[in-house]
Amino acid sequence: MTERKVHVVVVTGLSGSGKSTAIKAFEDLDYFCIDNLPVPLLPDFLSLCEKDMPDISKIALGIDIRERKFLKDYETIFKRLEDLGYSFEMIFLEAATDILQRRYSQTRRVHPAGSSDSLLLDAIHSEREQLKALRSRATRILDTGNLSVHQLKAMITRSFSMIREKEMLAVQVLSFGFKYGLPFEADLVMDVRFLPNPHFVENLRKLDGSTSEIRSWVLQWPAAQDFIDDFSRLVLKLLPSYVSEGKRYLTIAIGCTGGKHRSVVIADQVADKLEKNDYFVNVFHRDIHLE
Known part of the structure:
Protein backbone atom coordinates (compact mmCIF):
# COMPACT_ATOMS: atom_id res chain seq x y z
CA MET A 1 0.00 0.00 0.00
CA THR A 2 1.14 3.52 -0.76
CA GLU A 3 0.46 6.42 1.59
CA ARG A 4 -2.03 7.96 -0.83
CA LYS A 5 -5.58 7.02 0.11
CA VAL A 6 -8.57 7.41 -2.16
CA HIS A 7 -11.57 9.24 -0.69
CA VAL A 8 -14.72 7.18 -1.21
CA VAL A 9 -18.33 8.36 -1.10
CA VAL A 10 -21.03 5.70 -1.13
CA VAL A 11 -24.32 7.02 -2.53
CA THR A 12 -27.25 4.87 -1.51
CA GLY A 13 -30.82 5.13 -0.27
CA LEU A 14 -34.40 4.54 -1.32
CA SER A 15 -35.25 3.93 -4.95
CA GLY A 16 -36.64 7.08 -6.54
CA SER A 17 -34.88 9.40 -4.07
CA GLY A 18 -32.40 10.83 -6.58
CA LYS A 19 -29.32 8.59 -6.54
CA SER A 20 -28.77 8.96 -10.30
CA THR A 21 -28.86 12.75 -9.98
CA ALA A 22 -26.43 12.61 -7.08
CA ILE A 23 -23.99 10.44 -9.03
CA LYS A 24 -24.10 12.89 -11.95
CA ALA A 25 -23.30 15.73 -9.56
CA PHE A 26 -20.26 13.84 -8.30
CA GLU A 27 -19.16 13.23 -11.88
CA ASP A 28 -19.20 16.98 -12.44
CA LEU A 29 -16.95 17.34 -9.38
CA ASP A 30 -14.38 15.01 -11.00
CA TYR A 31 -15.20 12.00 -8.87
CA PHE A 32 -14.63 8.66 -10.56
CA CYS A 33 -18.17 7.24 -10.45
CA ILE A 34 -19.26 3.62 -10.55
CA ASP A 35 -22.85 2.42 -10.29
CA ASN A 36 -23.51 -0.90 -8.53
CA LEU A 37 -19.96 -2.21 -8.36
CA PRO A 38 -20.08 -5.63 -6.65
CA VAL A 39 -19.07 -4.58 -3.15
CA PRO A 40 -16.72 -7.53 -2.42
CA LEU A 41 -14.54 -6.13 -5.24
CA LEU A 42 -14.24 -2.71 -3.60
CA PRO A 43 -11.08 -3.23 -1.49
CA ASP A 44 -9.19 -4.72 -4.45
CA PHE A 45 -10.45 -1.94 -6.74
CA LEU A 46 -9.22 0.75 -4.34
CA SER A 47 -5.86 -0.96 -4.06
CA LEU A 48 -5.64 -1.00 -7.87
CA CYS A 49 -6.45 2.72 -7.99
CA GLU A 50 -3.65 3.50 -5.56
CA LYS A 51 -1.04 1.45 -7.38
CA ASP A 52 -1.89 1.93 -11.05
CA MET A 53 -4.26 4.91 -11.36
CA PRO A 54 -2.69 7.86 -9.52
CA ASP A 55 -5.06 10.36 -11.15
CA ILE A 56 -8.01 8.87 -9.26
CA SER A 57 -8.23 10.37 -5.78
CA LYS A 58 -12.02 10.60 -5.32
CA ILE A 59 -14.55 7.86 -6.02
CA ALA A 60 -18.35 7.89 -5.76
CA LEU A 61 -20.11 4.53 -5.66
CA GLY A 62 -23.80 4.28 -6.42
CA ILE A 63 -25.23 1.26 -4.61
CA ASP A 64 -28.87 0.29 -4.13
CA ILE A 65 -31.02 -2.61 -3.06
CA ARG A 66 -30.22 -4.53 -6.24
CA GLU A 67 -26.73 -5.16 -4.83
CA ARG A 68 -27.87 -7.81 -2.34
CA LYS A 69 -24.32 -8.65 -1.30
CA PHE A 70 -23.87 -5.07 -0.12
CA LEU A 71 -26.81 -5.27 2.30
CA LYS A 72 -25.47 -8.47 3.75
CA ASP A 73 -21.75 -7.68 4.03
CA TYR A 74 -21.40 -3.89 4.20
CA GLU A 75 -20.35 -3.83 7.88
CA THR A 76 -17.52 -6.29 7.26
CA ILE A 77 -16.38 -4.50 4.12
CA PHE A 78 -16.47 -1.03 5.71
CA LYS A 79 -14.55 -2.32 8.72
CA ARG A 80 -11.89 -3.66 6.39
CA LEU A 81 -11.66 -0.30 4.59
CA GLU A 82 -11.32 1.53 7.91
CA ASP A 83 -8.56 -0.84 9.01
CA LEU A 84 -6.75 -0.12 5.73
CA GLY A 85 -6.93 3.62 6.43
CA TYR A 86 -9.39 4.69 3.75
CA SER A 87 -11.43 7.86 4.09
CA PHE A 88 -15.00 7.08 3.18
CA GLU A 89 -18.52 8.18 3.96
CA MET A 90 -22.05 7.18 3.06
CA ILE A 91 -24.80 9.46 1.82
CA PHE A 92 -28.30 8.06 2.27
CA LEU A 93 -31.04 9.62 0.11
CA GLU A 94 -34.67 9.29 1.10
CA ALA A 95 -38.10 10.86 0.67
CA ALA A 96 -41.60 10.42 2.08
CA THR A 97 -43.51 7.36 0.87
CA ASP A 98 -46.17 9.36 -0.98
CA ILE A 99 -43.48 11.25 -2.90
CA LEU A 100 -41.68 8.04 -3.89
CA GLN A 101 -45.00 6.52 -4.89
CA ARG A 102 -45.79 9.50 -7.12
CA ARG A 103 -42.36 9.46 -8.75
CA TYR A 104 -42.63 5.78 -9.60
CA SER A 105 -46.18 6.15 -10.85
CA GLN A 106 -45.01 8.87 -13.23
CA THR A 107 -42.12 6.84 -14.63
CA ARG A 108 -44.03 3.53 -14.73
CA ARG A 109 -40.89 1.63 -13.83
CA VAL A 110 -40.98 -1.55 -11.74
CA HIS A 111 -39.67 -0.94 -8.24
CA PRO A 112 -36.49 -3.00 -7.59
CA ALA A 113 -37.90 -4.27 -4.29
CA GLY A 114 -41.05 -5.54 -5.97
CA SER A 115 -42.24 -7.13 -9.18
CA SER A 116 -44.70 -6.31 -11.90
CA ASP A 117 -47.37 -8.15 -9.90
CA SER A 118 -46.68 -6.56 -6.51
CA LEU A 119 -48.15 -3.35 -5.15
CA LEU A 120 -45.86 -0.33 -5.43
CA LEU A 121 -46.66 0.77 -1.87
CA ASP A 122 -45.68 -2.64 -0.50
CA ALA A 123 -42.40 -2.52 -2.42
CA ILE A 124 -41.54 0.92 -1.01
CA HIS A 125 -42.29 -0.19 2.54
CA SER A 126 -40.26 -3.36 2.04
CA GLU A 127 -37.23 -1.46 0.76
CA ARG A 128 -37.42 1.08 3.59
CA GLU A 129 -37.41 -1.75 6.11
CA GLN A 130 -34.51 -3.57 4.43
CA LEU A 131 -32.40 -0.40 4.37
CA LYS A 132 -33.15 0.68 7.96
CA ALA A 133 -29.86 -0.62 9.36
CA LEU A 134 -27.91 0.84 6.46
CA ARG A 135 -29.53 4.24 7.03
CA SER A 136 -28.33 4.22 10.64
CA ARG A 137 -24.77 3.71 9.35
CA ALA A 138 -24.91 6.72 6.99
CA THR A 139 -22.71 9.72 7.68
CA ARG A 140 -25.18 12.03 5.96
CA ILE A 141 -28.93 11.64 5.33
CA LEU A 142 -30.59 13.82 2.69
CA ASP A 143 -34.36 14.12 2.38
CA THR A 144 -34.93 14.92 -1.30
CA GLY A 145 -38.71 15.08 -1.12
CA ASN A 146 -38.89 18.85 -1.56
CA LEU A 147 -35.87 19.16 -3.85
CA SER A 148 -35.93 19.47 -7.60
CA VAL A 149 -33.26 17.69 -9.64
CA HIS A 150 -31.40 20.99 -9.96
CA GLN A 151 -31.61 21.75 -6.23
CA LEU A 152 -30.26 18.33 -5.26
CA LYS A 153 -27.38 18.68 -7.70
CA ALA A 154 -26.60 22.19 -6.42
CA MET A 155 -26.64 20.99 -2.80
CA ILE A 156 -24.15 18.20 -3.49
CA THR A 157 -21.97 20.50 -5.58
CA ARG A 158 -21.78 23.09 -2.80
CA SER A 159 -21.06 20.55 -0.08
CA PHE A 160 -18.57 18.28 -1.83
CA SER A 161 -16.64 20.82 -3.87
CA MET A 162 -14.72 21.50 -0.66
CA ILE A 163 -11.22 20.07 -0.78
CA ARG A 164 -10.72 17.87 2.23
CA GLU A 165 -7.45 18.07 4.12
CA LYS A 166 -6.64 14.80 5.89
CA GLU A 167 -9.49 14.09 8.32
CA MET A 168 -10.18 17.72 9.25
CA LEU A 169 -13.77 18.89 9.46
Whole structure:
Protein backbone atom coordinates (compact mmCIF):
# COMPACT_ATOMS: atom_id res chain seq x y z
CA MET A 1 0.00 0.00 0.00
CA THR A 2 1.14 3.52 -0.76
CA GLU A 3 0.46 6.42 1.59
CA ARG A 4 -2.03 7.96 -0.83
CA LYS A 5 -5.58 7.02 0.11
CA VAL A 6 -8.57 7.41 -2.16
CA HIS A 7 -11.57 9.24 -0.69
CA VAL A 8 -14.72 7.18 -1.21
CA VAL A 9 -18.33 8.36 -1.10
CA VAL A 10 -21.03 5.70 -1.13
CA VAL A 11 -24.32 7.02 -2.53
CA THR A 12 -27.25 4.87 -1.51
CA GLY A 13 -30.82 5.13 -0.27
CA LEU A 14 -34.40 4.54 -1.32
CA SER A 15 -35.25 3.93 -4.95
CA GLY A 16 -36.64 7.08 -6.54
CA SER A 17 -34.88 9.40 -4.07
CA GLY A 18 -32.40 10.83 -6.58
CA LYS A 19 -29.32 8.59 -6.54
CA SER A 20 -28.77 8.96 -10.30
CA THR A 21 -28.86 12.75 -9.98
CA ALA A 22 -26.43 12.61 -7.08
CA ILE A 23 -23.99 10.44 -9.03
CA LYS A 24 -24.10 12.89 -11.95
CA ALA A 25 -23.30 15.73 -9.56
CA PHE A 26 -20.26 13.84 -8.30
CA GLU A 27 -19.16 13.23 -11.88
CA ASP A 28 -19.20 16.98 -12.44
CA LEU A 29 -16.95 17.34 -9.38
CA ASP A 30 -14.38 15.01 -11.00
CA TYR A 31 -15.20 12.00 -8.87
CA PHE A 32 -14.63 8.66 -10.56
CA CYS A 33 -18.17 7.24 -10.45
CA ILE A 34 -19.26 3.62 -10.55
CA ASP A 35 -22.85 2.42 -10.29
CA ASN A 36 -23.51 -0.90 -8.53
CA LEU A 37 -19.96 -2.21 -8.36
CA PRO A 38 -20.08 -5.63 -6.65
CA VAL A 39 -19.07 -4.58 -3.15
CA PRO A 40 -16.72 -7.53 -2.42
CA LEU A 41 -14.54 -6.13 -5.24
CA LEU A 42 -14.24 -2.71 -3.60
CA PRO A 43 -11.08 -3.23 -1.49
CA ASP A 44 -9.19 -4.72 -4.45
CA PHE A 45 -10.45 -1.94 -6.74
CA LEU A 46 -9.22 0.75 -4.34
CA SER A 47 -5.86 -0.96 -4.06
CA LEU A 48 -5.64 -1.00 -7.87
CA CYS A 49 -6.45 2.72 -7.99
CA GLU A 50 -3.65 3.50 -5.56
CA LYS A 51 -1.04 1.45 -7.38
CA ASP A 52 -1.89 1.93 -11.05
CA MET A 53 -4.26 4.91 -11.36
CA PRO A 54 -2.69 7.86 -9.52
CA ASP A 55 -5.06 10.36 -11.15
CA ILE A 56 -8.01 8.87 -9.26
CA SER A 57 -8.23 10.37 -5.78
CA LYS A 58 -12.02 10.60 -5.32
CA ILE A 59 -14.55 7.86 -6.02
CA ALA A 60 -18.35 7.89 -5.76
CA LEU A 61 -20.11 4.53 -5.66
CA GLY A 62 -23.80 4.28 -6.42
CA ILE A 63 -25.23 1.26 -4.61
CA ASP A 64 -28.87 0.29 -4.13
CA ILE A 65 -31.02 -2.61 -3.06
CA ARG A 66 -30.22 -4.53 -6.24
CA GLU A 67 -26.73 -5.16 -4.83
CA ARG A 68 -27.87 -7.81 -2.34
CA LYS A 69 -24.32 -8.65 -1.30
CA PHE A 70 -23.87 -5.07 -0.12
CA LEU A 71 -26.81 -5.27 2.30
CA LYS A 72 -25.47 -8.47 3.75
CA ASP A 73 -21.75 -7.68 4.03
CA TYR A 74 -21.40 -3.89 4.20
CA GLU A 75 -20.35 -3.83 7.88
CA THR A 76 -17.52 -6.29 7.26
CA ILE A 77 -16.38 -4.50 4.12
CA PHE A 78 -16.47 -1.03 5.71
CA LYS A 79 -14.55 -2.32 8.72
CA ARG A 80 -11.89 -3.66 6.39
CA LEU A 81 -11.66 -0.30 4.59
CA GLU A 82 -11.32 1.53 7.91
CA ASP A 83 -8.56 -0.84 9.01
CA LEU A 84 -6.75 -0.12 5.73
CA GLY A 85 -6.93 3.62 6.43
CA TYR A 86 -9.39 4.69 3.75
CA SER A 87 -11.43 7.86 4.09
CA PHE A 88 -15.00 7.08 3.18
CA GLU A 89 -18.52 8.18 3.96
CA MET A 90 -22.05 7.18 3.06
CA ILE A 91 -24.80 9.46 1.82
CA PHE A 92 -28.30 8.06 2.27
CA LEU A 93 -31.04 9.62 0.11
CA GLU A 94 -34.67 9.29 1.10
CA ALA A 95 -38.10 10.86 0.67
CA ALA A 96 -41.60 10.42 2.08
CA THR A 97 -43.51 7.36 0.87
CA ASP A 98 -46.17 9.36 -0.98
CA ILE A 99 -43.48 11.25 -2.90
CA LEU A 100 -41.68 8.04 -3.89
CA GLN A 101 -45.00 6.52 -4.89
CA ARG A 102 -45.79 9.50 -7.12
CA ARG A 103 -42.36 9.46 -8.75
CA TYR A 104 -42.63 5.78 -9.60
CA SER A 105 -46.18 6.15 -10.85
CA GLN A 106 -45.01 8.87 -13.23
CA THR A 107 -42.12 6.84 -14.63
CA ARG A 108 -44.03 3.53 -14.73
CA ARG A 109 -40.89 1.63 -13.83
CA VAL A 110 -40.98 -1.55 -11.74
CA HIS A 111 -39.67 -0.94 -8.24
CA PRO A 112 -36.49 -3.00 -7.59
CA ALA A 113 -37.90 -4.27 -4.29
CA GLY A 114 -41.05 -5.54 -5.97
CA SER A 115 -42.24 -7.13 -9.18
CA SER A 116 -44.70 -6.31 -11.90
CA ASP A 117 -47.37 -8.15 -9.90
CA SER A 118 -46.68 -6.56 -6.51
CA LEU A 119 -48.15 -3.35 -5.15
CA LEU A 120 -45.86 -0.33 -5.43
CA LEU A 121 -46.66 0.77 -1.87
CA ASP A 122 -45.68 -2.64 -0.50
CA ALA A 123 -42.40 -2.52 -2.42
CA ILE A 124 -41.54 0.92 -1.01
CA HIS A 125 -42.29 -0.19 2.54
CA SER A 126 -40.26 -3.36 2.04
CA GLU A 127 -37.23 -1.46 0.76
CA ARG A 128 -37.42 1.08 3.59
CA GLU A 129 -37.41 -1.75 6.11
CA GLN A 130 -34.51 -3.57 4.43
CA LEU A 131 -32.40 -0.40 4.37
CA LYS A 132 -33.15 0.68 7.96
CA ALA A 133 -29.86 -0.62 9.36
CA LEU A 134 -27.91 0.84 6.46
CA ARG A 135 -29.53 4.24 7.03
CA SER A 136 -28.33 4.22 10.64
CA ARG A 137 -24.77 3.71 9.35
CA ALA A 138 -24.91 6.72 6.99
CA THR A 139 -22.71 9.72 7.68
CA ARG A 140 -25.18 12.03 5.96
CA ILE A 141 -28.93 11.64 5.33
CA LEU A 142 -30.59 13.82 2.69
CA ASP A 143 -34.36 14.12 2.38
CA THR A 144 -34.93 14.92 -1.30
CA GLY A 145 -38.71 15.08 -1.12
CA ASN A 146 -38.89 18.85 -1.56
CA LEU A 147 -35.87 19.16 -3.85
CA SER A 148 -35.93 19.47 -7.60
CA VAL A 149 -33.26 17.69 -9.64
CA HIS A 150 -31.40 20.99 -9.96
CA GLN A 151 -31.61 21.75 -6.23
CA LEU A 152 -30.26 18.33 -5.26
CA LYS A 153 -27.38 18.68 -7.70
CA ALA A 154 -26.60 22.19 -6.42
CA MET A 155 -26.64 20.99 -2.80
CA ILE A 156 -24.15 18.20 -3.49
CA THR A 157 -21.97 20.50 -5.58
CA ARG A 158 -21.78 23.09 -2.80
CA SER A 159 -21.06 20.55 -0.08
CA PHE A 160 -18.57 18.28 -1.83
CA SER A 161 -16.64 20.82 -3.87
CA MET A 162 -14.72 21.50 -0.66
CA ILE A 163 -11.22 20.07 -0.78
CA ARG A 164 -10.72 17.87 2.23
CA GLU A 165 -7.45 18.07 4.12
CA LYS A 166 -6.64 14.80 5.89
CA GLU A 167 -9.49 14.09 8.32
CA MET A 168 -10.18 17.72 9.25
CA LEU A 169 -13.77 18.89 9.46
CA ALA A 170 -14.67 20.88 6.34
CA VAL A 171 -16.82 23.89 7.20
CA GLN A 172 -18.97 25.68 4.65
CA VAL A 173 -20.18 29.17 5.51
CA LEU A 174 -23.10 29.94 3.24
CA SER A 175 -24.81 33.31 2.81
CA PHE A 176 -28.40 33.35 1.55
CA GLY A 177 -31.54 35.42 1.26
CA PHE A 178 -34.60 34.41 3.28
CA LYS A 179 -36.88 35.51 0.46
CA TYR A 180 -35.38 32.75 -1.70
CA GLY A 181 -35.82 30.04 0.94
CA LEU A 182 -33.69 28.31 3.55
CA PRO A 183 -30.70 26.26 2.33
CA PHE A 184 -31.70 22.61 2.60
CA GLU A 185 -28.15 21.55 3.54
CA ALA A 186 -27.77 23.96 6.47
CA ASP A 187 -26.74 22.51 9.83
CA LEU A 188 -26.79 25.87 11.63
CA VAL A 189 -28.85 28.89 10.51
CA MET A 190 -28.39 32.46 11.73
CA ASP A 191 -30.53 35.48 10.86
CA VAL A 192 -28.73 38.84 10.52
CA ARG A 193 -31.75 40.86 9.44
CA PHE A 194 -31.48 42.73 12.77
CA LEU A 195 -28.60 44.74 11.26
CA PRO A 196 -29.20 48.00 9.35
CA ASN A 197 -29.85 47.29 5.68
CA PRO A 198 -27.72 49.04 3.00
CA HIS A 199 -30.48 48.29 0.49
CA PHE A 200 -32.16 51.48 1.70
CA VAL A 201 -29.07 53.61 1.03
CA GLU A 202 -29.45 54.85 -2.54
CA ASN A 203 -25.79 54.81 -3.57
CA LEU A 204 -25.21 51.34 -2.01
CA ARG A 205 -28.28 49.46 -3.20
CA LYS A 206 -26.78 48.11 -6.44
CA LEU A 207 -23.52 47.02 -4.82
CA ASP A 208 -23.06 43.67 -3.06
CA GLY A 209 -21.31 42.45 0.05
CA SER A 210 -18.09 41.62 -1.75
CA THR A 211 -17.34 45.33 -2.29
CA SER A 212 -15.36 47.43 0.14
CA GLU A 213 -18.16 50.01 0.30
CA ILE A 214 -20.77 47.54 1.57
CA ARG A 215 -18.28 45.80 3.85
CA SER A 216 -17.31 49.07 5.54
CA TRP A 217 -20.94 50.16 5.85
CA VAL A 218 -22.11 46.92 7.48
CA LEU A 219 -19.13 46.62 9.80
CA GLN A 220 -19.42 50.16 11.12
CA TRP A 221 -22.29 49.10 13.40
CA PRO A 222 -21.29 47.81 16.86
CA ALA A 223 -24.05 45.19 16.64
CA ALA A 224 -22.34 43.67 13.61
CA GLN A 225 -18.98 43.44 15.33
CA ASP A 226 -20.55 42.00 18.48
CA PHE A 227 -22.42 39.37 16.50
CA ILE A 228 -19.31 38.30 14.55
CA ASP A 229 -17.28 37.95 17.74
CA ASP A 230 -19.97 36.20 19.79
CA PHE A 231 -21.17 33.84 17.07
CA SER A 232 -17.61 32.92 16.05
CA ARG A 233 -16.76 32.07 19.65
CA LEU A 234 -19.85 29.87 19.88
CA VAL A 235 -19.00 28.01 16.67
CA LEU A 236 -15.38 27.56 17.70
CA LYS A 237 -16.60 26.06 20.97
CA LEU A 238 -18.86 23.63 19.11
CA LEU A 239 -16.52 22.51 16.34
CA PRO A 240 -14.35 20.15 18.45
CA SER A 241 -17.50 18.29 19.48
CA TYR A 242 -18.58 17.92 15.85
CA VAL A 243 -15.12 16.55 15.05
CA SER A 244 -15.22 14.07 17.93
CA GLU A 245 -18.61 12.85 16.74
CA GLY A 246 -17.11 12.10 13.34
CA LYS A 247 -18.88 14.83 11.37
CA ARG A 248 -16.98 15.63 8.19
CA TYR A 249 -18.97 18.51 6.74
CA LEU A 250 -20.69 21.35 8.55
CA THR A 251 -22.73 24.01 6.76
CA ILE A 252 -23.33 27.29 8.60
CA ALA A 253 -25.96 29.39 6.82
CA ILE A 254 -26.18 33.12 7.48
CA GLY A 255 -29.19 34.89 6.01
CA CYS A 256 -30.51 38.37 5.41
CA THR A 257 -33.49 39.48 3.35
CA GLY A 258 -32.04 39.17 -0.15
CA GLY A 259 -28.70 37.47 0.48
CA LYS A 260 -26.80 40.26 -1.24
CA HIS A 261 -25.45 42.63 1.43
CA ARG A 262 -25.43 41.88 5.18
CA SER A 263 -25.27 38.09 5.06
CA VAL A 264 -22.39 38.19 2.56
CA VAL A 265 -20.29 40.48 4.74
CA ILE A 266 -21.01 38.58 7.95
CA ALA A 267 -20.38 35.19 6.31
CA ASP A 268 -16.98 36.35 5.08
CA GLN A 269 -16.06 37.69 8.52
CA VAL A 270 -17.13 34.52 10.36
CA ALA A 271 -15.26 32.34 7.85
CA ASP A 272 -12.14 34.44 8.40
CA LYS A 273 -12.37 33.91 12.17
CA LEU A 274 -12.64 30.14 11.71
CA GLU A 275 -9.76 30.01 9.24
CA LYS A 276 -7.54 31.88 11.69
CA ASN A 277 -8.23 29.05 14.15
CA ASP A 278 -6.91 26.50 11.63
CA TYR A 279 -10.23 25.16 10.35
CA PHE A 280 -10.66 24.46 6.66
CA VAL A 281 -13.44 26.77 5.47
CA ASN A 282 -15.22 27.25 2.17
CA VAL A 283 -17.44 30.31 1.62
CA PHE A 284 -20.35 30.29 -0.80
CA HIS A 285 -22.71 33.21 -1.49
CA ARG A 286 -25.83 31.54 -2.82
CA ASP A 287 -27.99 34.52 -3.73
CA ILE A 288 -25.51 37.35 -4.16
CA HIS A 289 -26.29 37.82 -7.86
CA LEU A 290 -30.08 37.49 -7.62
CA GLU A 291 -32.31 40.54 -7.78
